[in-house]
Amino acid sequence: MERGGDVAEMKEWCRSIPKIELHAHLNGCIRDSTLLELAKVLGEKGIINFADVEHVIRKCGRSLSECFQLFDLFHILATDHGTISRITKEVVEDFAADEVVYLELRTTPKNNETKGMTKRSYMKAVIDGLRSVDALNVSFSNSSERTENISSSTQNNYANCMERKTIHIRLLLSIDRRETTIAAMETVCLALELREFGVVGIDLSGNPIVGEWKTFLPALKYAKEQGLSVTLHCGEVSNKKEIQEMLDFVPERIGHACFLDKDDWEKARVLQIPVEICLTSNLRTERLSTIDLHHFANLHKGNHPLVLCTDDTGLFSTTLSNEYYLAAATFGLDQKDVLRLATNAIEFVFGGSEVKKALRGIFGDSARKLAEVFPSWKSLGGEDVKVQIKSLR
Numbered sequence: 521m522e523r524g525g526d527v528a529e530m531k532e533w534c535r536s537i538p539k540i541e542l543h544a545h546l547n548g549c550i551r552d553s554t555l556l557e558l559a560k561v562l563g564e565k566g567i568i569n570f571a572d573v574e575h576v577i578r579k580c581g582r583s584l585s586e587c588f589q590l591f592d593l594f595h596i597l598a599t600d601h602g603t604i605s606r607i608t609k610e611v612v613e614d615f616a617a618d619e620v621v622y623l624e625l626r627t628t629p630k631n632n633e634t635k636g637m638t639k640r641s642y643m644k645a646v647i648d649g650l651r652s653v654d655a656l657n658v659s660f661s662n663s664s665e666r667t668e669n670i671s672s673s674t675q676n677n678y679a680n681c682m683e684r685k686t687i688h689i690r691l692l693l694s695i696d697r698r699e700t701t702i703a704a705m706e707t708v709c710l711a712l713e714l715r716e717f718g719v720v721g722i723d724l725s726g727n728p729i730v731g732e733w734k735t736f737l738p739a740l741k742y743a744k745e746q747g748l749s750v751t752l753h754c755g756e757v758s759n760k761k762e763i764q765e766m767l768d769f770v771p772e773r774i775g776h777a778c779f780l781d782k783d784d785w786e787k788a789r790v791l792q793i794p795v796e797i798c799l800t801s802n803l804r805t806e807r808l809s810t811i812d813l814h815h816f817a818n819l820h821k822g823n824h825p826l827v828l829c830t831d832d833t834g835l836f837s838t839t840l841s842n843e844y845y846l847a848a849a850t851f852g853l854d855q856k857d858v859l860r861l862a863t864n865a866i867e868f869v870f871g872g873s874e875v876k877k878a879l880r881g882i883f884g885d886s887a888r889k890l891a892e893v894f895p896s897w898k899s900l901g902g903e904d905v906k907v908q909i910k911s912l913r
């Protein structure tokens with residue numbers, strides 16, 4: 521099926537290589553087991569009817585509108601601070617277990633008066649969740665690259681700590697398309713306030729048929745002026761005018777980009793705007809009829825900057841390894857192509873030059889280690905392969 525190894529080896533290759541995740545929504549990545557557990561508890565308390573939601577959670581293929589119904593349910597389930605912290609911790613652990621070495625996790629700060637939750641306290645719960653990961657070294661500070669969660673007991677055994685996996689994390693705050701201009705501006709101000717806790721940018725997401733671009737533009741412009749990076753869900757549905765306006769804004773990345781016309785792609789090409797590609801998500805939400813028709817093929821062929829992402833690992837039952845394997849199996853990529861794709865993602869992270877330097881080191885080391893484990897990689901000259909890191913801007 522693919523060059524450079526059989527199916528099992530390619531799957532293992534995609535799992536083993538270091539990976540960078542740049543498009544993952546926190547609440548879309550909740551483990552199914554956690555979601556069911558939370559729903560059961562709320563059912564027992566009489567807050568929801570568990571029988572009504574169980575089949576929705578367990579359902580596999582969903583339309584885009586069904587996904588947004590499910591997100592409303594997620595928001596009912598995950599309203600208290602402790603649950604938000606728990607979900608964050610589990611999501612980080614799951615990405616690290618999949619050899620993700622840099623994770624840009626995005627989430628929509630939420631107000632929930634009845635639970636005493638403000639957008640700020642929601643984000644504090646997320647950051648507490650990052651701090652509570654004890655099986656890994658979690659580095660999420662922007663101002664320095666030190667490891668954030670080395671507990672005092674672990675500090676006593678620093679050597680042991682250095683042997684543990686490290687995951688670099690940065691946060692993006694999402695503006696939901698249902699929000700007003702004022703609410704969007706609040707989110708940007710909160711992002712600015714939380715920069716020292718690893719917040720590096722803003723995302724615009726939510727139901728793509730809701731809201732208007734002009735509502736969010738003032739907040740997004742302000743974010744840009746203040747030095748935050750901006751990524752937009754762009755062209756998830758067909759909306760020519762909005763797609764053009766979004767590209768004219770020149771975001772630092774766009775997500776999905778399923779409904780761009782030829783002239784839109786030309787603009788994206790001239791501006792070299794990296795695209796966050798979410799294959800399984802696009803397939804499951806019926807953005808295209810079959811995976812081989814995905815725009816990944818043309819973008820990859822044309823060397824357009826792109827990065828493979830999961831979108832919502834829980835909602836779509838996927839992993840980043842799985843997305844790499846899907847791309848390899850569908851579009852005939854070999855091991856070198858796959859590693860090159862994963863490595864190129866370094867250039868598109870919002871985390872800044874220090875973290876990029878650290879990531880280049882991680883990818884360089886791993887190319888050598890992989891050669892010891894994968895015979896076909898060795899025969900391709902794996903140790904000597906310098907995966908080119910493109911400088912795009």
Ligand code: 6MZ
Pocket residue numbers: 545546547548587591592626627628629694696725726727728753756801805831832
């Ligand atoms: C658009 C999406 C999305 O923010 O509560 N979200 N927005 N398109 C998608 N593709 C299917 N997947 C997720 O995570 C869940 C929220 O992320 C956005 C939606 O606004 C969803 O409510 P947080 O952590």
